Amino acid sequence: MSGWSRIANVFRLPRVDRDIDAELESHFDEARTEGRDPAEVGREFGSRLRAHEGVRDVIVATWLESLVADAIFGWRQLRKHKAASAAALLSLALGIGACTAAFRLIDALFLRPLPVADPGRLYVLSYGTFDDSGKAGTSTASDYPGFRELRAVVKGEAELMAISSPDRIDVAYSSDAEMERAYQQYVSGWTFAEFGLKPALGRLFTEADDLKPGAHPYAVLSYDYWSRRFGRDPRILGSTLHAHNRVFQIVGVAPEGFTGTGTGAFTDLFLPIMMANAEVTNPNLVWFTTWVRLRPGIDPERVRQQLRAAVLAHRREVVKLWLPDVVRRVGGHYLSAPVFLDPAAAGFSFTQQTYRLALAILAVLVALVLLIACANVANLMSAQAAARAREMALRVAIGAGKRRLVQLVLMESLLLALMASALGIVFAWWAAPFVVGMISPPDSPARLILPADWRVTSFAVTLTFAVTLLFGLAPALRAFSVKPASALKGGDDPHARRHLMHVLIAAQVAFCFLVHFVAGLFVSTFERLANTPTGFSSARVLTLETASKAPEDPNIWYQVVQHLRSLPGVESAAVSGLTLMSGRVWTEDVWANGHSPQQYQPAWFLGISPGWFETMKIPLLEGRDFRPDETHPHVVIVNQAFASRYFDGRSPVGRTIEIPNGSARAKAEIVGLVQDARYDGMREPIQPTLYAATLVPGFTGANFATFTVRTKSANPMALASILRYEIPRARSEFRVWNIRTQQELVDDQTIRERMLAMLSLFFATVALVLAGVGLYGVLDYMVVGRRRELGIRIALGARNGDIARRVTVDVFSMLLLGSACGLGLGLGSARYIATLLYQVKATDAPMLALPAITILAAALLAALPPVLRALRIDPSEMLRAE
Amino acid sequence: MPKQDALQGALDLMVLKILSRRSGLHGYAIMTAIEEMSEGVLRVEEGSLYPALRRMEEAGWLRAEWITREGGRRARIYSLTAAGKKQLTAEESRWQAGTSAVNRVLRMA
Numbered sequence: 001m002s003g004w005s006r007i008a009n010v011f012r013l014p015r016v017d018r019d020i021d022a023e024l025e026s027h028f029d030e031a032r033t034e035g036r037d038p039a040e041v042g043r044e045f046g047s048r049l050r051a052h053e054g055v056r057d058v059i060v061a062t063w064l065e066s067l068v069a070d071a072i073f074g075w076r077q078l079r080k081h082k083a084a085s086a087a088a089l090l091s092l093a094l095g096i097g098a099c100t101a102a103f104r105l106i107d108a109l110f111l112r113p114l115p116v117a118d119p120g121r122l123y124v125l126s127y128g129t130f131d132d133s134g135k136a137g138t139s140t141a142s143d144y145p146g147f148r149e150l151r152a153v154v155k156g157e158a159e160l161m162a163i164s165s166p167d168r169i170d171v172a173y174s175s176d177a178e179m180e181r182a183y184q185q186y187v188s189g190w191t192f193a194e195f196g197l198k199p200a201l202g203r204l205f206t207e208a209d210d211l212k213p214g215a216h217p218y219a220v221l222s223y224d225y226w227s228r229r230f231g232r233d234p235r236i237l238g239s240t241l242h243a244h245n246r247v248f249q250i251v252g253v254a255p256e257g258f259t260g261t262g263t264g265a266f267t268d269l270f271l272p273i274m275m276a277n278a279e280v281t282n283p284n285l286v287w288f289t290t291w292v293r294l295r296p297g298i299d300p301e302r303v304r305q306q307l308r309a310a311v312l313a314h315r316r317e318v319v320k321l322w323l324p325d326v327v328r329r330v331g332g333h334y335l336s337a338p339v340f341l342d343p344a345a346a347g348f349s350f351t352q353q354t355y356r357l358a359l360a361i362l363a364v365l366v367a368l369v370l371l372i373a374c375a376n377v378a379n380l381m382s383a384q385a386a387a388r389a390r391e392m393a394l395r396v397a398i399g400a401g402k403r404r405l406v407q408l409v410l411m412e413s414l415l416l417a418l419m420a421s422a423l424g425i426v427f428a429w430w431a432a433p434f435v436v437g438m439i440s441p442p443d444s445p446a447r448l449i450l451p452a453d454w455r456v457t458s459f460a461v462t463l464t465f466a467v468t469l470l471f472g473l474a475p476a477l478r479a480f481s482v483k484p485a486s487a488l489k490g491g492d493d494p495h496a497r498r499h500l501m502h503v504l505i506a507a508q509v510a511f512c513f514l515v516h517f518v519a520g521l522f523v524s525t526f527e528r529l530a531n532t533p534t535g536f537s538s539a540r541v542l543t544l545e546t547a548s549k550a551p552e553d554p555n556i557w558y559q560v561v562q563h564l565r566s567l568p569g570v571e572s573a574a575v576s577g578l579t580l581m582s583g584r585v586w587t588e589d590v591w592a593n594g595h596s597p598q599q600y601q602p603a604w605f606l607g608i609s610p611g612w613f614e615t616m617k618i619p620l621l622e623g624r625d626f627r628p629d630e631t632h633p634h635v636v637i638v639n640q641a642f643a644s645r646y647f648d649g650r651s652p653v654g655r656t657i658e659i660p661n662g663s664a665r666a667k668a669e670i671v672g673l674v675q676d677a678r679y680d681g682m683r684e685p686i687q688p689t690l691y692a693a694t695l696v697p698g699f700t701g702a703n704f705a706t707f708t709v710r711t712k713s714a715n716p717m718a719l720a721s722i723l724r725y726e727i728p729r730a731r732s733e734f735r736v737w738n739i740r741t742q743q744e745l746v747d748d749q750t751i752r753e754r755m756l757a758m759l760s761l762f763f764a765t766v767a768l769v770l771a772g773v774g775l776y777g778v779l780d781y782m783v784v785g786r787r788r789e790l791g792i793r794i795a796l797g798a799r800n801g802d803i804a805r806r807v808t809v810d811v812f813s814m815l816l817l818g819s820a821c822g823l824g825l826g827l828g829s830a831r832y833i834a835t836l837l838y839q840v841k842a843t844d845a846p847m848l849a850l851p852a853i854t855i856l857a858a859a860l861l862a863a864l865p866p867v868l869r870a871l872r873i874d875p876s877e878m879l880r881a882e
Numbered sequence: 883m884p885k886q887d888a889l890q891g892a893l894d895l896m897v898l899k900i901l902s903r904r905s906g907l908h909g910y911a912i913m914t915a916i917e918e919m920s921e922g923v924l925r926v927e928e929g930s931l932y933p934a935l936r937r938m939e940e941a942g943w944l945r946a947e948w949i950t951r952e953g954g955r956r957a958r959i960y961s962l963t964a965a966g967k968k969q970l971t972a973e974e975s976r977w978q979a980g981t982s983a984v985n986r987v988l989r990m991a
Contacts, residue, residue, distance in 0.1 A: 005940075006940070020932075022956060024928075026955065026957045027909050027910045027913075029957075033953070050929045051933070058933050059936050
């Protein structure tokens with residue numbers, strides 16, 4: 001109670017003072033009524049001020065009172081230097097905001113645990129792999145028969161769950177309704193129980209939903225999807241949905257907050273993994289992630305070793321079904337691959353893999369920007385502190401404690417930091433979703449839970465206090481070491497202060513250099529990637545991914561192509577088994593010109609219809625296109641990369657090669673040679689590619705293919721709705737389920753690079769502006785401080801060049817020092833970002849020169865006004881003023 | 883809390899004792915009471931009295947209220963609380979013990 005009243009009294013000081021005064025006054029009144037001499041009473045009483053202060057100290061929390069007084073004083077100081085304070089506030093706000101936004105993203109994508117029981121015991125299993133070019137990597141893709149064996153092996157120590165990554169599918173809620181898009185995950189039946197999840201409605205899957213392939217047509221909705229799509233209608237239970245050409249019954253809704261295990265996307269539907277049909281019996285198909293949940297207290301390393309032994313044992317069985325050539329090529333690694341258990345408390349997704357490094361680097365960049373802002377503010381406050389040295393000295397002289405002075409200065413810093421944080425949080429509020437929008441391809445939006453909860457708030461608060469200390473400590477320490485005698489004389493040592501300012505300038509320049517260097521690398525990476533020729537023309541091209549109810553002969557698909565060509569607005573049309581740049585490729589082994597699969601990685605295959613090259617504008621260099629009556633596997637067309645790998649660059653047209661046909665080999669004649677064109681990915685060299693006169697692997701018929709239509713109008717999407725309607729009109733069993741422009745698919749290849757380039761360029765600009773402002777401030781301060789000296793020099797006939805050199809030499813040597821440090825930092829950090837770069841190296845001369853030139857230009861610009869100011873000093877006027 | 887030295891303890895004790903005899907005294911009355919009872923030997927400085935009164939009020943030993951006296955003069959009067967009474971007993975016995983010990987030392991020396 002008494003503690004509180006002391007604190008409360010701080011905020012009603014006028015009343016408290018009136019109260020004390022009234023009591024002391026009544027003392028004199030009483031004395032007067034007793035007839036005593038007021039003068040004598042006054043003498044006896046002693047110092048009335050002392051009595052007043054004595055009472056006040058007892059009933060008021062003086063520590064808080066001084067804090068409040070300092071805050072008010074600090075506020076006045078900030079308001080007195082409006083421009084400087086606004087600059088400090090904005091730069092800090094930007095720094096804090098960017099850092100908080102980066103934290104929000106990183107927290108949501110990598111740190112926030114899944115809302116399941118004890119997420120710390122969750123792991124995913126991954127296998128060491130080698131890609132086609134021999135680079136080591138890891139993959140989590142597992143096969144189901146193998147999964148069963150693994151689960152049995154570690155039973156009792158860990159539970160294994162088969163969970164596919166969120167996939168976009170088409171669903172309809174009645175047989176004749178429009179198809180709509182939804183994200184689904186296949187999950188093992190016991191997953192929900194293992195995760196400790198309780199249904200929000202109905203029931204979740206159990207082990208009983210996991211018995212027989214294809215026998216459990218049930219679906220569980222996510223809470224988010226249930227709310228979004230059905231307005232939380234409980235009548236949804238028991239109703240049906242159509243997906244994968246089957247009917248599923250909705251049996252329940254997962255609890256609120258659980259949006260699947262693929263952080264970065266929200267899962268709408270969960271289906272039992274047994275409903276993936278043939279895929280659960282095929283040991284050659286790897287298509288889901290094996291999740292491991294350890295029993296409490298079990299050592300992950302022990303389980304990992306058991307799993308690895310089981311994986312390798314299973315693989316020894318699997319390779320028995322492989323062609324001997326293939327086993328010879330890849331078997332060695334496949335049968336001795338390492339196996340890893342990676343913690344997956346925060347979920348596991350492709351988005352995480354893609355953005356882990358990119359976001360980490362962006363976080364470093366924003367932290368550097370914040371540091372630059374801090375250095376700026378520290379310099380600003382140092383300059384102000386210099387101007388206030390006399391005030392500080394006076395305070396010490398009249399008895400202010402040193403602690404009190406430090407408190408005064410820190411309070412001002414804290415005030416600034418708090419205001420900057422408030423602004424920064426507003427900025428982060430807007431910026432984090434903005435970045436999420438930026439990394440989202442239009443057809444598969446990235447979705448993250450981005451709450452502004454205690455995690456984000458406490459991060460921002462911690463950051464605020466850290467920042468306060470960072471830029472407030474130096475001025476505060478200066479206040480601590482103030483020497484009243486020398487300060488009041490006006491002759492304190494100015495060099496000590498300049499020294500600190502110089503160090504801060506050098507640090508700023510170093511950080512700024514680093515940010516620019518990294519930004520330069522990202523920007524030129526993006527430029528080079530975006531300008532990498534694809535080998536085909538995506539202008540006005542629409543891709544229509546189409547499904548049929550049952551596999552159809554290629555000729556049926558070609559008939560639909562004929563129909564599309566007859567439509568107005570269509571320039572040309574064709575069909576292919578897969579979509580270029582969609583992330584899916586078909587690979588096969590090839591025996592050609594004496595080479596066998598033992599020697600080379602598989603070639604990429606793409607099934608196409610006659611006229612496809614013409615539609616994609618891929619030039620035919622030699623030979624001819626397919627004729628409508630030609631069938632697989634008798635004829636093939638290859639690209640230049642194929643010719644150079646298997647035929648040493650000589651013409652392959654007319655030569656015969658062998659390709660797999662079912663489990664046997666078949667002879668195929670190369671009838672054409674086309675120019676290289678990209679099939680998937682922008683970074684890797686174009687792969688040897690073989691174009692086949694069919695649509696899908698398996699050769700019997702396709703239930704899935706992509707119509708490619710080049711339209712006449714500039715905006716191909718204008719034709720989308722007509723084509724969506726025309727394809728089922730041509731063949732009623734065909735259904736278009738996904739329409740994208742080819743340009744969109746090409747742009748998606750560089751989405752991460754575009755984000756990195758844009759954001760790093762933005763931060764580089766901010767860093768440059770901040771460093772420039774900082775440089776200007778310091779130079780200006782120095783010119784003002786050395787007015788007397790410079791005036792005398794001018795009076796003695798110093799030349800303009802000499803004055804300019806004197807003013808700037810210190811700062812520019814710091815600039816060089818900072819740049820050198822920045823260069824070192826940049827070269828040192830380059831290897832961490834090498835995997836994000838494309839065709840640029842950190843050691844390329846332009847990459848190093850560009851930041852140096854930019855910073856130098858900015859420095860010159862920033863130095864100009866102070867130098868002019870120095871040159872304009874009028875010695876006679878200045879000396880008279882002294 | 884300021885350090886509680888011997889003299890301060892004496893002041894607290896005297897104030898508590900006086901207020902235990904006569905409730906509702908203001909500062910001036912307490913001061914004159916101490917002066918009269920000590921027959922002019924002890925003079926309390928106002929600079930110590932008023933902070934002491936406030937401190938004891940903060941500690942919960944005293945209760946204060948503003949009253950208006952005849953002639954329209956206002957005064958802040960103090961009276962003892964239950965906690966104050968307990969404190970008085972404790973302080974009194976401590977004082978007695980302390981002074982008799984000092985007296986014994988004086989006699990022996």
